Amino acid sequence: MQTVSEEPQAQIERPDVIVPDTGPLIHLAQAKALHLLHEVGGRVVVTDMVALEATASLDKPGAQEIQAWLDVGLIPGSNAPVSVETTDVGRAFLTARRADPAFRWRGAGELSIVGWLRDEVDQSSNAVLIVYENGRVPRMIGDYGVSADIDILTTRAFLEFVERRGIIPSAEAYWQRIVAVAPTANPDDAVTMHRRRRPSAH
Numbered sequence: 631m632q633t634v635s636e637e638p639q640a641q642i643e644r645p646d647v648i649v650p651d652t653g654p655l656i657h658l659a660q661a662k663a664l665h666l667l668h669e670v671g672g673r674v675v676v677t678d679m680v681a682l683e684a685t686a687s688l689d690k691p692g693a694q695e696i697q698a699w700l701d702v703g704l705i706p707g708s709n710a711p712v713s714v715e716t717t718d719v720g721r722a723f724l725t726a727r728r729a730d731p732a733f734r735w736r737g738a739g740e741l742s743i744v745g746w747l748r749d750e751v752d753q754s755s756n757a758v759l760i761v762y763e764n765g766r767v768p769r770m771i772g773d774y775g776v777s778a779d780i781d782i783l784t785t786r787a788f789l790e791f792v793e794r795r796g797i798i799p800s801a802e803a804y805w806q807r808i809v810a811v812a813p814t815a816n817p818d819d820a821v822t823m824h825r826r827r828r829p830s831a832h
Contacts, residue, residue: 645671645672645758645759645781646671646673646674646675646757646759647667647671647672647673647674647758647759647761648674648675648676648758648760648761649667649674649675649680649760649761650680650740650743650744650760650762650764650767651680651739651743651763651764651767652680652683652684652739653764653785653815653816654763654785655676655680655684655692656684656690656691656692656693656696656812657692657763657815658808659692659693659695659699660691660695660807660811660812661804661807661808661811662695663789663807664695664696664699666789666792666797668710669792669795670759671759673711673712674703674710674711674712674713675712675713675715675746676700676712676713676715677714677715677716677717677720677742677743677746678716678717678720678721678742679719679720679723679738679741679743680739680742680743681700681714682720682724683738683739684696685700691812699712700712700714717742717743717745717746718742718745719735719738719741719742720738720742723735737766739764740764740766740767741770744771747771747778757778757779757780758779758780759780759783759791760781760782760783761783761785761788762783763785763815764816765818768782768820771824772822772824778824779825780824780825781822781823781824782821782822782823783820784816784819784820785808785815785816786801786805786815786816786817787818787819787820787821789801790819791821
């Protein structure tokens with residue numbers, strides 16, 4: 631496993647789980663493993679843009695499973711809650727789509743989650759675990775200077791994290807389910823850690 635950090639850090643114990651691009655949702659859905667997102671910590675968050683991208687065409691791989699997961703997660707009192715957060719990027723996309731149904735916005739999901747992180751996570755003490763496949767995500771979060779305790783994991787690294795928690799017996803078995811149906815899934819096993827700067831004790 632590749633770990634990138636300025637200094638050794640303890641793992642986050644009860645994080646919010648955030649999914650900033652559709653890749654992890656699609657591939658976990660194909661492996662029948664979306665429930666794992668709920669089993670490692672607190673709430674599960676996607677933005678309006680990520681939800682739109684993942685379910686726009688229900689005939690695409692994993693889309694029906696993701697829609698069903700969202701439907702259950704959005705029921706008040708659900709034991710597997712999902713928070714779909716409204717963002718400026720999502721609102722702008724829907725406005726553009728009404729004017730031009732063929733409108734596309736590359737990277738909109740990642741942009742929406744970075745904006746949400748800055749607006750919401752910076753204002754709280756919550757720790758965050760981000761599961762991604764788009765390789766731009768760690769750099770985007772670092773460049774935008776989000777002030778929070780964040781572990782950023784690829785889908786494959788997330789499965790290993792879940793195995794270490796004793797939730798599943800074999801991360802490799804789940805990963806093989808994914809590559810059997812999605813051989814182009816991001817194979818990286820990488821973790822990037824960011825920790826908010828804390829005042830030095832003097």
